[in-house]
Amino acid sequence: MEQKLEYAYRLARIYDEMGNDSAALRLYDATIKIGTNRPEYYAARAALQAGYIYEKAGDKQKARQFFQTCLDMEGHDYKNSLDQRAKSGMLRLDGK
Numbered sequence: 818m819e820q821k822l823e824y825a826y827r828l829a830r831i832y833d834e835m836g837n838d839s840a841a842l843r844l845y846d847a848t849i850k851i852g853t854n855r856p857e858y859y860a861a862r863a864a865l866q867a868g869y870i871y872e873k874a875g876d877k878q879k880a881r882q883f884f885q886t887c888l889d890m891e892g893h894d895y896k897n898s899l900d901q902r903a904k905s906g907m908l909r910l911d912g913k
Contacts (some may be wrong), residue, residue: 822852826859830866838870845870849886858894861887865899868906877910884910 829844845863852860868883887903890896 818851819855819857822848822855822857822859825851826863829863833866833870838874842867842870853890856893858896858899861890861893861896861899864890865903865906868903872906872910881907881910 825844826848829841829848832838832841832844845867848863849860849867852863864883864887868880868887871877871880871883884903884906888900893899
């Protein structure tokens, strides 16, 4: 399961870097669904990245939803770092 999770996340990152937001978002969603209760960081990072995509697109509500999803995930690697990034995203959305 860990390898499938990592594969979906890494492929999403590739699509993200290529600017193919729709494909990236589909795979980020799959990563979040599969990995929400797992100890690997992939689901939390996928939520963060999806938040960035929606923020860039100007969809503040969706961006906020994904940043909050990242913050709500517990027990994964890099929790503090990812939470700080999600909190920064929320502050940007709030205009602070």
